[in-house]
Amino acid sequence: MSASVWVLRSAGNMFSFRVRQRSLFVIATLGAIVACFALLFLTVGSYQLGLHGLWKALTLKADIYAQVVVFDVRLPRLLSAICVGALLAMSGAVFQSLFRNPLASPDILGFNAGAASGALASILFGGGTTYLVGSAIAGGLAAAALVLWLSWQNGLILNRMILMGLCVGFALVALSDLLMSKLDIELASEAAKWLIGSLASVSPAQMWLAIGATVVFFPAAWFLQMWLDALQLDDDVATSLGLQLKALRLANVILGVSMAAIGVAVAGPLPFVAFIGGPLAQRLLRTASYSMGASALLGAFIVLVSDFLSRNDYLFLHLPTGVFTAFIGAPYLIWHLKKQSRGPLS
Amino acid sequence: MLDAIASKTSLEAHDITLSYGENAVLDQFSLSIPRGELTVILGPNACGKSSLLRAFARLLPLKSGSVSLNGKNIRKQRSKDVAQQMAVLPQMPQAPEGILVRELVGRGRLPYQSILRQWSLEDARAVDDALELTGIQDLAEREFAALSGGQRQRVWIAMALAQDTKLMLLDEPTTFLDLTHQIELLELLRRCKQERGATIVAVLHDINLAARYADHLILMRSGALLKTGTPEQVITEANMKAAFSLNAHIIKDPVGGGPLVVPC
Numbered sequence: 053m054s055a056s057v058w059v060l061r062s063a064g065n066m067f068s069f070r071v072r073q074r075s076l077f078v079i080a081t082l083g084a085i086v087a088c089f090a091l092l093f094l095t096v097g098s099y100q101l102g103l104h105g106l107w108k109a110l111t112l113k114a115d116i117y118a119q120v121v122v123f124d125v126r127l128p129r130l131l132s133a134i135c136v137g138a139l140l141a142m143s144g145a146v147f148q149s150l151f152r153n154p155l156a157s158p159d160i161l162g163f164n165a166g167a168a169s170g171a172l173a174s175i176l177f178g179g180g181t182t183y184l185v186g187s188a189i190a191g192g193l194a195a196a197a198l199v200l201w202l203s204w205q206n207g208l209i210l211n212r213m214i215l216m217g218l219c220v221g222f223a224l225v226a227l228s229d230l231l232m233s234k235l236d237i238e239l240a241s242e243a244a245k246w247l248i249g250s251l252a253s254v255s256p257a258q259m260w261l262a263i264g265a266t267v268v269f270f271p272a273a274w275f276l277q278m279w280l281d282a283l284q285l286d287d288d289v290a291t292s293l294g295l296q297l298k299a300l301r302l303a304n305v306i307l308g309v310s311m312a313a314i315g316v317a318v319a320g321p322l323p324f325v326a327f328i329g330g331p332l333a334q335r336l337l338r339t340a341s342y343s344m345g346a347s348a349l350l351g352a353f354i355v356l357v358s359d360f361l362s363r364n365d366y367l368f369l370h371l372p373t374g375v376f377t378a379f380i381g382a383p384y385l386i387w388h389l390k391k392q393s394r395g396p397l398s
Numbered sequence: 399m400l401d402a403i404a405s406k407t408s409l410e411a412h413d414i415t416l417s418y419g420e421n422a423v424l425d426q427f428s429l430s431i432p433r434g435e436l437t438v439i440l441g442p443n444a445c446g447k448s449s450l451l452r453a454f455a456r457l458l459p460l461k462s463g464s465v466s467l468n469g470k471n472i473r474k475q476r477s478k479d480v481a482q483q484m485a486v487l488p489q490m491p492q493a494p495e496g497i498l499v500r501e502l503v504g505r506g507r508l509p510y511q512s513i514l515r516q517w518s519l520e521d522a523r524a525v526d527d528a529l530e531l532t533g534i535q536d537l538a539e540r541e542f543a544a545l546s547g548g549q550r551q552r553v554w555i556a557m558a559l560a561q562d563t564k565l566m567l568l569d570e571p572t573t574f575l576d577l578t579h580q581i582e583l584l585e586l587l588r589r590c591k592q593e594r595g596a597t598i599v600a601v602l603h604d605i606n607l608a609a610r611y612a613d614h615l616i617l618m619r620s621g622a623l624l625k626t627g628t629p630e631q632v633i634t635e636a637n638m639k640a641a642f643s644l645n646a647h648i649i650k651d652p653v654g655g656g657p658l659v660v661p662c
Contacts, residue, residue, distance in 0.1 A: 059519050070517030152494065278516050282508055284494035288457055292488070293508040293561070294481030340497035 075343060078336050082349035086134070089356050093133075094126050097364060132254045132318060133359045133373075134352040135262035139315040140164075140322060141329025141351020142273050145342035146308035148330040149280040150301060154388065155214050157327035158192070158312040162221030164326065166195020167309075167316035168247060169224045172231045175243060185261060188317035192309045195220055249322035249374025251359050258318045265314045272307065273344045280304065281341040322358075322374045324381020325351050331388060354380055408433050408565055408597060409454060409484070414463035416449050423449045424621045426463070431565075431614075436591050436598045438608040440632075441618035442642050447601045448489065450618070451569050454599065455486040467565075481509035485558035489569040493542045499553050500538040503528055506560030528559035531593065532586060548579035555586060559594075566590070568600040572607070580604065584611040609633050610654045617641050633657040 061068035095101045099121045101109065108114040109122040144157035158164050170191020174183045199220050203213035228247060232240050242253065254262075279300050282290055290297055312326060333346035358376030409431040416424040423446045431437050431454075439447045452458040454465055456472050465472045472480055485506070493502055506528070507521040529535045532552045537545065542553060551571060558566050568587075572580040588611060590596050602608045608615060608629070615632040617624045619641045625632045634657075638646045644661055651658040 057522070059517060059522060061518065065518060066514060068515045068518040070521075275513055278511065278513075281494075282505060284497075285505060286488065286491040286493075288486070288488035289491050289505075291457060291477070292455060292481060292484075292486035293505065294476070294478035295508065296477060334496060338496075338498075340494040340501060 072337075072339070075337050075339075075346070078333075079343075079345045079349065082346060082353065086349055086353050086356065089353065089360070090130055090134070093130050093356060093360050094122060096360075097121070097126065128254060128256065128259045129251050129359065129363070130356070132251050132259045132262050133355045135259075135266040136251070136315045136319040136322065137325055137351035137353065137355030138266055138270065138348035139262065139311045139351075140325040140355075141347040142269065142344055143308045143312035143315065144326030144328070144351075145330035145333070145344060145347040146273065146280060146304050146311070147326075149284055149342050150304050150308070151208075151210060151213070152284050153210055153214075154327070154331040154334075156210070156217075157330070158196075158308065159321065159323055159326045160214065160221075161196070161199055161217030162219075162224060163192050163196050163199070163217075163309060163312055164316050164321040165221045165224035165228070166198075167192035167313040168321045169228050169231065170194070170313070171317050172228050172243060172247075175239065176231050176234055185314060185317045189310055189313040192313035192316070193306075195224060196305060196309050245372045246320040248372040249320040249377060250362070250372035251319050251355075252362070252370075252372070254318060261314060262318045265311065269307070269311050270344070270348060273311075273348075276304070276307070277341065277344050284340060319355070320372075320374060322355060323378045324385065325354055325377050328354060328381050328384055332384075408468050409599070410466045411450070411454065412464050412466065414453055414465065415461040416446070416453055416458055417461050422461075422621060424453065427621075427623065428463075429616065429623065429626070431597060431599055433597050434591070434595055435613035436587060436600070436611060437614040437616060438612035439599065439601045439616045439618065440605060440608055440641070441624075444620075445618045445641075446621040447616075447618050448569050450616075451567055451599065451601050452488075455484070455488075455567050456480065457486070457488070478509050481561065481563075483563055484565040484567065485561040485563045487554050487558050487566070487568045487571060489573065491554060493550075495543070497542050498538075499534065499540050499542055499545070499556075500525065500529070502542055502553055503538075503556045503560050506557040509561060524560045524562050528556040531559055531590065532556040548575055548582065551575060551579070551583055552586065555583070555590075559590065564595065565597045566599070568598070570601050570603065572602060572604070580607060587611070605633065605638075605659050606651075609656045609658065610651065629656045633659060 056073040058071045059068065060071055095103060095106050101118060105114060105118060106122065109118045112119065147156050147158055147161065148154050167188040170187040171184050174187035199213060199217045202216040203209055232243055235243055245252065282295055283300060287297060329347035329351040330342035332350050333343045337343050337346055354377055355373065358380065359373045361376045362371055362373040411427055411429045414424060414427045415422055427450065439450060441447045449458060453460060467475065467480060467483055503525050504521065507524060510521065511517065529538055532555055534549065534552050534556060537549060542550065545553065572583055575583060584607060587598055587600065591598055612629060615629055616626050617632050617637060624641050625637050633648060635646060635648055638644045638659060646659045646661045648657045649660055
């Protein structure tokens, strides 16, 4: 029953952290599950490798065909899937903490749709991947600013923000359709797949972007977790405890939008990934905080499974990854809404 | 000279004016809080007593004047430093969803934490002490949302205690509690004062409970100070009439010995 906690510290107390045994256990288990699934992802496919074959390919002892499959096809897609899932889920956890509501994730609030419109605009005006990320972030921030402005009335009204977010999201999807109609047919069909969310045509540049962003943002978010948890408190309580609310909120909005926008710039607005990670992590860890570590792993796992299903099309004909994240996410959202006794939309 | 230092108060308001729109809630208000005592702010609804507490707590912007904490303007100190000197419990705070009691009490340690020192043994000890003083060790691993009103209020007080400050401000901590729990809570505040030497300021509604537990009373009426002093000095028939427009007899509290208001 008692939540066992360890205090990790350096000599002289320069560093001092708290580790909950339960968190450690959950995160280690999730890590192991993701690792196992990654092996499955690398070995199973139209070209079957087996563990031994994978080992040979990784150590450069296999034939050239196996090495191409591993290094040029599956590994980039695996790493992109893991990083995109982690980025989206962490972004969701940031906004869910910030707005103290599990429904306040960037996909539901229309921020991801904004990032997607931004990215599409960049493709339309011939920016290519160089400007893709910048315009995705700009689009995401613009959508966030619009939603916040629309739902502001002597302070932020949460119910209104969720409804405004849905409206802005719909409007942006329409805008994306409009932008698509201006693209030539080949680009448009590629963009259409991307708009549902797909990892099928991730370029090496996009993969490195996802990896780089995860390497930078994961530790940042992990260190910032403490303040995210604190921001879940009442405004008055948080102010009394000495927090600089405005600065912290702004920093976290920028962090959250950046992570979501980079995820979207790489794999499109994969539905529900940002929404699902935080609340599921909260449930597993039995704590109030939307744990970054557990959220990231859950997001990675969901995208990995979805992309595995998308790539191996056991049931359907090459459906994009986003279709599968929606298959996993939508029932969870419905279950969550039904379970919530006092619904934020009531 | 020594007396002057000993009686120097830690919290003072200098000519503060607060307003919502055109209406001044507090006008040119000056006041000092005696150290090591339980001070209760009393007054009718909307007289500005919560506003006064929130002004002390730096939760409301002042139109003019200043609040000083330990001799320095509260707005000129880092918010984190202020939080190490003064704990504030607002009226009816909201707790994060799904939070456990120990976790919530631990949030009181935020003013001592930084990016590299997110949780220390000292933090753990302060939380344990606060849980013990408020008598809620058994609830530590329970979910906050599952607690009763009286228990929840204890948890909030424990959070304020974990903040380990010499000064605590509480805005209507007994609201929505039944009489037994109100008394339990005031006993707890008295214990905090005695065991920790804390200075406590609370806004209360019940005049008789205030008279029983407070060392010092501040009586307000429509944004102005009516009277300050000991319960005997403040709770008089004339003052009750002036503050609350209430005709009352003041008799001796047969248990506490202080004044007791009996409305006519």
